[in-house]
Amino acid sequence: RGGERQSDTSDSETTDVRRINPQPFSRDARYDPNSLIKRRCRLIDHRSLLDMWKMYYSLLALGFPRRPSWNYDMTRENLLRKEEKSYREYLNDLHSRNPPGSLSHFEHNLETWRQLWRVLEMSDVILLIADIRHPVLQFPPAMYRYITGELQKQMVLVLNKADLCPPPLVIAWKHYMTSQFPHLHIVCFTSHPGQPYSTVLQKKRMRRKADWNNAGGPIDILKACQEITAGRVDLTSWEQKIQRDAVAERLDGERTDEGAESVLLEHQSDSALEMSSPSQELYKDGVLTLGCIGFPNVGKSSIINSLVGRKVVSVSRTPGHTKYFQTYYLTPTVKLCDCPGLVFPSRVNKQLQILAGIYPVSQLQEPYTSVGYLCERTPFLSVLKLKHPKLSWTAWDVCEAWAERRGYKTAKAARNDVYRAANSLLRLAVDGRLCLCLRPPGYSCLREHWENHPDLPEIMALQGRTTEEEGTGERDDEEDGESSTEPEEERDRDADDDEDGDDEDEGFGHSKCKDDKPPGFNVNMYNVLRENECE
Structure with missing residues (x-):
């Protein structure tokens, strides 16, 4: 259609307008520009096995x-x-x-x-x-x-x-x-x-003394x-x-100065x-x-x-x-x-560098591609408690829904602050609260072998986990611990928060509930590992 011309008459003047790559007027047309995006997504899926x-x-x-x-x-x-x-x-x-x-x-x-x-x-x-x-x-x-x-x-x-x-x-x-x-x-x-x-996505974090040991x-x-x-x-x-x-450390959490x-x-x-x-x-x-x-x-x-x-x-x-x-x-x-941390030369995907914390999130100008990369590989719906729209998800939709849920608004127009929401999601991934784990080659084929490995109790003891706790984490609690309209009582991890916060000082502590029900979300972080992640 590059050679197709259209005559437009206005105020007794005739101009020739050349239409270059015109877009369809309806979604039911044969040509869909979103097919290019889907093609790139399929290319990423095919290259999910990293060497x-x-x-x-x-x-x-x-x-x-x-x-x-x-x-x-x-x-x-x-x-x-x-x-x-x-x-x-x-x-x-x-x-x-x-x-x-x-x-x-x-x-x-x-x-x-x-x-x-x-x-x-x-x-x-x-x-x-x-x-x-x-x-x-x-x-x-x-x-x-x-x-x-x-x-x-x-x-x-x-x-x-x-x-x-x-x-x-x-x-x-x-x-x-x-x-x-x-x-x-x-x-x-x-x-x-x-x-x-x-406490994986708990908003209120009780400040407590850092237990380094x-x-x-x-x-x-x-x-x-x-x-x-x-x-x-x-x-x-x-x-x-x-x-x-x-x-x-075990004596009432008080450390001697010796x-x-x-x-x-x-x-x-x-x-x-x-x-x-x-x-x-x-x-x-x-x-x-x-x-x-x-x-x-x-x-x-x-x-x-x-x-x-x-x-x-x-x-x-x-x-x-x-x-x-x-x-x-x-x-x-x-x-x-x-020694100060430094990044070695490599050919790692930029999206992986961002999600791994190698590239600073605060310096990212376009975070939506990384958010899409993350959401394609994690069950973000169950973790973030977002409502699924009628159409298919896009990275912008995820960020807009998260901004609506967290109450992120722009200063003047009071619109959903999508950029801040995207930075918040990426920081959740870097901190491990929205966990994305890579797998070694052949992990899915030998899953049963690793799940019955003799060293499994030792690793579970190191993690401080129990079998009962891992089982309770599988349940998806319907009770939501925070409301989407609840005003924030503390500064969140957004793009403007670049201060050197001591994460271990704040921790992920939570207050005790009278009915012994876990506050906030009850999510098993291990569910983020899907079968087609790294076969």
Whole structure:
């Protein structure tokens, strides 16, 4: 129809109007422009099986910047100049090997990479933190090859937030990562063990004292380090510290200051570490140095607080909250080095980066595509308690319904604030209250095997779950704990809320009900795993 012309006569003037790609006037027409959108959705469904080796394709083309060689004869200025030159060459080579638009969002700040170099050089054992919901997005194989190959150091993968996934899936991920990386030690960590399912979307969150030692996993990290050191470092004091912290936490939730004062904090600037030589001797002076690295928003600060036994690092949902290199002396023989979170180059889908907390939600200009990606893979109707419209859902419809339910209105026209609602949904996904979990390849075929695995009771004990609680979570409670017209009594997690809130301080606590009925929603988070997610 590109050549079709229409004559329009107005005020004795004739103009020719060329119609380009005209749209149908009725939905019953043969041509439907929404078919293009459906075609793209089908393409996404076909590519639901993610291969981590394709995401980090070619270790040469998609590695990470390395520190150039240096010696003590070089001055500080020469070393900095050489590092800047090497980093520019790495970026130029990286972009030349990959077509424009193929690379995902990654760290471009040289100072952040310098702090990673210092941590890798100083540490004896590297702790890489990853989110159990999507570990393949936060585990670069190039880092594993570099640490275990060139540096000849041991690496421990800490799968954090294990309480957000069903126990069979946790076991499946552990076995998959072990099969792909045989020299890797894997431990699980929990963020809110024993958290009731009924508080998954609870609006009122009672402020409570942060129980850092409730997060399970410090004893598992200790056991992994004992296996690695093989008696070359005395870790008895560390084991005693963990036991003291656990006992103090159980005594009415009051922690003594004995263990807190024994932890020394040392802030080291980057300039003080520029000429630090890489430690060739492991466990120098009988001290075990642990290096803590990971992507942003994986709960690295929470793990450090749990290992220390008190809050020493502020926790925020903003990616890259930790900015500086810090060292913590847990005991006289154990030292912990904290590195700021950074994103490695990859070809991960941008929607997955957003839902994994790698890309900041506050910087997202168009959140509706990510909301659609999320809603296609989660039972959002039962979780959000939204009414299904007559027509099929779109991302805009979901955001508008959520804005209506939460009372999000624009300032002047008092219309539904759809943008704020979209940001709220994405933050629910990042926080784990609207849970999206990836599966390892072949999980659905071996589901029965993982559900009857011998390690299942151990994972359930770590999560603080019981069989009865898991069964009650299957029920869909008809009683709604919050009204769509109820005014909000606290600031919600929206696009304008960028303050560094301490999520562990607020927690997901809930008030007790007289009739012992769970307040809010009673939703089983495990139902978000569908059969066609990652076959």
